[in-house]
Amino acid sequence: MAKGLVWFRTDLRLDDNPALNAALREYEAVLAIYVFSQHQWEVHNESNIKHEFLINNLILLKDSLERLGIPLTAINTESFKTLPKDLSSFCTDQKIDHVFWNNEFGLNEANRDAASIETLNNISIKSSSFNDQVIYEPGFLKTAQGKPFSVFTPFKRRWIENFDTNFLDIAKPSKLKESYSTQGDLSNLKFAKTHSANIDLWPAGESAAEEKLKNFLQLKAQSYSASRNSPIIDGTSRISPYLALGILSPKRCILEGLKLNNFEFTSGNRGICKWIDEIVWREFYRNIMHSFPKVSKNRPFQDYTNSIKWRHSNEELDAFYNGKTGFPIVDAGIRQMLKEGWMHNRLRMVVAMFFTKNMLHDWRLGEKFFMQHLIDGDFSSNNGGWQWSSSTGTDSAPYFRIFNPISQSQNFDSEGEFIKKFIPELKDVPAAQIHQPKDDFFSSTNYPEPILDLKESRLRAIQAFKDAREVSSV
Ligand SMILES: Cc1cc2nc3c(=O)[nH]c(=O)nc-3n(C[C@H](O)[C@H](O)[C@H](O)COP(=O)(O)OP(=O)(O)OC[C@H]3O[C@@H](n4cnc5c(N)ncnc54)[C@H](O)[C@@H]3O)c2cc1C
Known part of the structure; x- marks a missing residue:
């Protein structure tokens, strides 16, 4: 046979x-x-x-x-x-x-x-x-000049223009007429547990993944636009680990999302449209990885940023890796990742920007640290996220627009509930003071002193990018 x-x-x-x-x-x-x-x-x-x-x-x-x-x-x-x-x-x-x-x-x-x-x-x-893994094979969608896209918005526009609902036909596998007699065998898989994150948060299997998707779409998707930026609200789907290993397909996610929005990508419910956008971001970064192989070779998308003089302080790195930088929102994000194997998207941006701009450390070290701890580690999304935050990437944050971790904290965790959840040392600090490192209210806690000055470090980062621009334009 x-x-x-x-x-x-x-x-x-x-x-x-x-x-x-x-x-x-x-x-x-x-x-x-x-x-x-x-x-x-x-x-x-x-x-x-x-x-x-x-x-x-x-x-x-x-x-x-x-x-x-x-x-x-x-x-x-x-x-x-x-x-x-x-x-x-x-x-x-x-x-x-x-x-x-x-x-x-x-x-x-x-x-x-x-x-x-x-x-x-x-x-x-x-x-x-x-x-x-994608709706269109990477490299298939091209600009009017026949080039690969390197900016998300026109990529997404073209993605929608070419879209046909037939793409979403999903076939179910059929049972074989005759079962194959040999038994399968997974005994070769050896695993030594070295992490202390809570795996129970991530039940395995397709039915668990489908349940997460269903739960999100029924209960949270409609308010996704409003709630997606607050880390204390469980307002995102948390399906990224399932997409990363392919326990759930992106096509299935898009199909189920569209069904709830009359098959509309840009009108109807804003929450669902925004959420589908995020799945398209994932596809965009796969295109970047495919069309620009340099990003897979440890190189930045923006060539001039090769000339940036990154700092290197073992002491600062140690504080960062352990969630002890003295900046509550940054530390809470890192500690969430160490505890759950996952970090909220808003905090991934805050943390990565703090690392690459305020600490002025090489984005590649941060990229590696995330991969080593995330349950949803995905090369193209992680590389894309780090290069976006460090302004070395495609369609990135401009280098002079640097998130201030204190205002990010005030805006997105105003009551400090998320901080208190992951930094129990700060549980008695009043909400109004919790965002500000080194406030007097911290004196009775064993929470660390801030590792840097925000104002000075911001100016230092802007100067480093300007210097790199000058060097590469000579
Ligand atoms: C520095 C940095 C590193 C990141 N590393 C990873 C990573 O290793 N793996 C990973 O899957 N995502 C990564 N992201 C993207 C994003 O943070 C996560 O996909 C998201 O937080 C996962 O949570 P969710 O499933 O609840 O997302 P939802 O908000 O529910 O979004 C649904 C899905 O869309 C995709 N998605 C959402 N946001 C993005 C984005 N910005 N870029 C690409 N795809 C996105 C994910 O597959 C996600 O599961 C990173 C972002 C940054 C800024």
Whole structure:
């Protein structure tokens, strides 16, 4: 009997899974594989909590696939370089005819896939790839001059102009006529817990993801525009970890959102429109990663920012990494990430701007720190977010417009409730004083002194960017 193999990567679901559907359509016997590389995980700075979440999801995916008659096996490989050979050996052992997968758009991932196609081809095994992470394949949408977009608003306009609701057809996988007799095996997956974040906040599996989506759309989406910036309000969907591992598809999110808004992108309910915008931002950053490979090579999008003289203070870094900078809103954001594996979007911007502007530290260190702790770590969104905040990126915040963490705190956590939740040392400080570091009210707490002066550090950052501009224009 001819056999197909579905190679699962960041698409750990049955719903809206084009590779799985194609394999089921074409083959009577279908197997599934997940290939893990500890080394690659570490090279990409992926977090330990994301690793735990991955394993929890694979266990549930194995059960769901078994109900379709598909055994899921996990194997280990040294790195992306050794992967094609290990994948081919598995295919040879199992007498596979055809491998199916959904594309990943990272540079290393694309190289890995090209090598896999070649290796499989050499032993006469077919391969087919599909798109599940985006509506349009990265690079497909172009400016009027035929160039890749580097600014979000025109990208989104073109994204909507080209949109056809047929794009949202989602096929459900069918059960195999005859179950494959072999059992799946995940025993190769080893995991040593090294994080202390609360994984219970992130129940695994497709039904948990669908529940989160449903709950958000029914109860919170309509007021998303108003509530999305307050970290104490649970006003966003918190589906990012599920999108990052593909437990939920972006297409499913857009479809369910549009259903509640008469299939309108720009009119109707503002909250839903804004929320769909955010999913499009995710696609935009995938396009940036695809069209500008330099961002995957540790380089900034804005070349002149290569000349910025970043500072380096181990003492300041240590304070930052532990949420002890002496700026309550910054520390509360960092401590949220250490505790939950997730940080509210408003605080990601505040924290990243504080790090790259007030501390004037290299955005790449902050980018790595986030990846190492986030359960939703996603290279293109994280890189895009850090480069936006540090004004080194595409469509970034202008370098002279620097968030003031105190006014951000007053505006978005006016009662200091979020700060108190994550910084218990400050629980008795009155709301009016809690935003301001080093206020007299802090004297009886063991909360640290601020590591820098906001005014001076702001001017220092502006000067550093101006100097870099001058150097690069000579
Ligand atoms: C410095 C920085 C680092 C970031 N790192 C990551 C990361 O590693 N992984 C990640 O998924 N997002 C990242 N983001 C984007 C954003 O903060 C998170 O996607 C969002 O907070 C996730 O929460 P949510 O699911 O409740 O989002 P919602 O507000 O409910 O939005 C729905 C979905 O839209 C997408 N989205 C929302 N905002 C953005 C954005 N600004 N850019 C791209 N996609 C977005 C996410 O997939 C999100 O799950 C980062 C932002 C910044 C400023």
